[in-house]
Structure formats: C-alpha cells, structure tokens
Amino acid sequence: MTKKFHHLTLLLLLLPTLSLSLCRNFCGNMGIKYPFGIDDGCGAPQFSKMLNCSTDLFFQTPSGNYKVQSIDYDKKSLIIYDPAMSTCSILQPHHDFVMTEIQYALIPPSPDTVFALLNCSIDSPVLNHYKSLCFNFSGHSCDELYGACTAFRLFHLLSNTTPPCCFTGYNTVKYMTMDILDCSHYTSMYNVDALKGVGPLDWLYGMKLSYSVPDTGCDQCSKSGGTCGFDVETKGMLCICSTTVNSTRECAAGSVTATGEAHMLSTLLQTLVLLFVATYCMIL
Numbered sequence: 001m002t003k004k005f006h007h008l009t010l011l012l013l014l015l016p017t018l019s020l021s022l023c024r025n026f027c028g029n030m031g032i033k034y035p036f037g038i039d040d041g042c043g044a045p046q047f048s049k050m051l052n053c054s055t056d057l058f059f060q061t062p063s064g065n066y067k068v069q070s071i072d073y074d075k076k077s078l079i080i081y082d083p084a085m086s087t088c089s090i091l092q093p094h095h096d097f098v099m100t101e102i103q104y105a106l107i108p109p110s111p112d113t114v115f116a117l118l119n120c121s122i123d124s125p126v127l128n129h130y131k132s133l134c135f136n137f138s139g140h141s142c143d144e145l146y147g148a149c150t151a152f153r154l155f156h157l158l159s160n161t162t163p164p165c166c167f168t169g170y171n172t173v174k175y176m177t178m179d180i181l182d183c184s185h186y187t188s189m190y191n192v193d194a195l196k197g198v199g200p201l202d203w204l205y206g207m208k209l210s211y212s213v214p215d216t217g218c219d220q221c222s223k224s225g226g227t228c229g230f231d232v233e234t235k236g237m238l239c240i241c242s243t244t245v246n247s248t249r250e251c252a253a254g255s256v257t258a259t260g261e262a263h264m265l266s267t268l269l270q271t272l273v274l275l276f277v278a279t280y281c282m283i284l
C-alpha cells in the first residue's frame, strides 16, 4: 500500500516537469512571432502583455480587448476589430478607443485607417473650429454612409435631417473623446486607399495598426534557431534555445528544441504518463 502510494506520488511529481513551458508560437491558427509574444518573457519586452490568447487572439488596450483578425509580419501591421463597434449593418453604443502611450508610440493606427464620426451635433468641434480635421477619402462622402447602411439610415429616419458627420484620422479621436467631439457614434475603416469606387457595404471595417520592431539583435537569435524573448525582471534580451538553455545572443549548435516539437513531445509524454498511471492503478 505505501509502496503504491510512493510510486504514484513520484509520478505526480514528475508530471509538471514534463510540461515544457516554451514560448507558444501559435494562438489558434494565428502565428505569433517577434516582436509579439503571448507568454511571459517571450517576444520584445516593449510589446509584452499587448496580446492575450484566451479563446482567440486579442489586442489589449485600456478601452478593451480587440480581436486580432490578422498579422502581417512582412508589412509589420495587424488588423484589429472591436466587436462593440458600429458598422454598416449594426448600430452599437459608442465608446472611445484608448491606447496606452507606449502602444501609441510603438503600434499606432496606420494612416490608411479612417474614423467616421457619425450623427455629430452642429456644435461639434469638427464642424466648427476643427473643421479642417475632416476630409473625404477615396472620393467618398458621409452621405453615402447614411444612404447605404441600414445601421446609419436610422440617424436620418429619427431626425428627418441628415446629421453631420466627419471622416478623420486617429489623432482626432486620440485627443478628443467622443463626448468632446459631440458625435453619437463612430466606425472605422482600413485600407481606405483601395476603397475608391467601392460602396460602404463593402468597406473593410476595423483598424490597421502599424508597428516598428526594436532592433535588439533578434535576427541573430532566430538564425541560430532560437526564439527571441527577454528576462522578465531585467527586461534584457534573451535568446531562448530550449527549456533548459537560454543565451544572451544566439543558440549554440545542438542546443535548440523547436517550440512546436517540444510541445508535441511534451503532450505525448504527458499522455503516456497518464496512461501509465491509469494502468498502474487498475492493476493494483
């Protein structure tokens, strides 16, 4: 009896050490690469805690979690979508889009992301003193939005006028909240340069963020087969080679365990151990 107990304890103690905690390089089917990371100490320190991989991949800001639709590592951009935002087909209560100063510095909305401020009051700053902040993009006017979108037709129906609106850049909403702007709703579109002659029903709703990658020598680490990360305390760069080996610059030959393989291996080992424990218990 005591012997059996000892064996079981030993096995249970071994279990956690088998789950290798390297940097996950996928969240669902979305690839996670430098400078991003979803585990502590992975990616670039400046970008840590920006992404959250719960059910899906989310971009975390002070105003909420925005679903990441895609990441383009070559063009250094990512597309995010606020599920609570109004679009052509759905009207939802507005809230401000707020980023931290670090996010604004490292990963701001791209110039080809446009915000449409809708149902603005005639006292709105963007219709008066700050009129110059509004522009037409790719030949489109706000009237088109009110006309083509079921969600926005409501403004017209309820007031029997065409309430003013404004297409503007992110800086406008960064420096003025929706309350100051005095517009009841907003929506945002990206890749606007490609939307010439395209109707509002087919615009791309969401935001494109453009990031820059800090040059900390990650290339050298990646080329040696490692994953770029950092020391959680000092924030100094680390090249993660395997669960047992970290280096400051690059991995020595033979020290690398690919993350994907390590994960598969660890899952396989865990399954085997569990099977073994189960069999062991049944036999005794």
Ligand SMILES: *[C@@H]1O[C@H](CO)[C@@H](O)[C@H](O)[C@H]1NC(C)=O
Pocket (backbone or CB within 6 Å): 040, 041, 042, 229, 230, 231, 232, 238, 240, 243, 244, 245, 246
């Ligand atoms: C290597 O770095 C990772 C990420 O910072 C850390 O979790 C891990 O404990 C480090 N491993 C060693 C052996 O120092």
Ligand SMILES: *[C@@H]1O[C@H](CO)[C@@H](O)[C@H](O)[C@H]1NC(C)=O
Pocket (backbone or CB within 6 Å): 052, 053, 054, 055, 058, 065
């Ligand atoms: C990650 O995002 C989800 C979805 O918005 C949220 O429910 C969850 O609390 C977040 N997790 C963390 C650790 O912030």
Ligand SMILES: *[C@@H]1O[C@H](CO)[C@@H](O)[C@H](O)[C@H]1NC(C)=O
Pocket (backbone or CB within 6 Å): 119, 120, 121, 154, 155, 158, 184
């Ligand atoms: C449009 O804005 C006015 C205030 O300017 C507000 O009273 C009204 O409810 C808004 N319309 C909708 C449909 O939210």
Ligand SMILES: *[C@@H]1O[C@H](CO)[C@@H](O)[C@H](O)[C@H]1NC(C)=O
Pocket (backbone or CB within 6 Å): 134, 135, 136, 140, 141
């Ligand atoms: C935007 O388009 C509308 C309608 O086509 C036009 O009346 C207005 O003058 C244009 N505004 C600018 C700033 O070009």
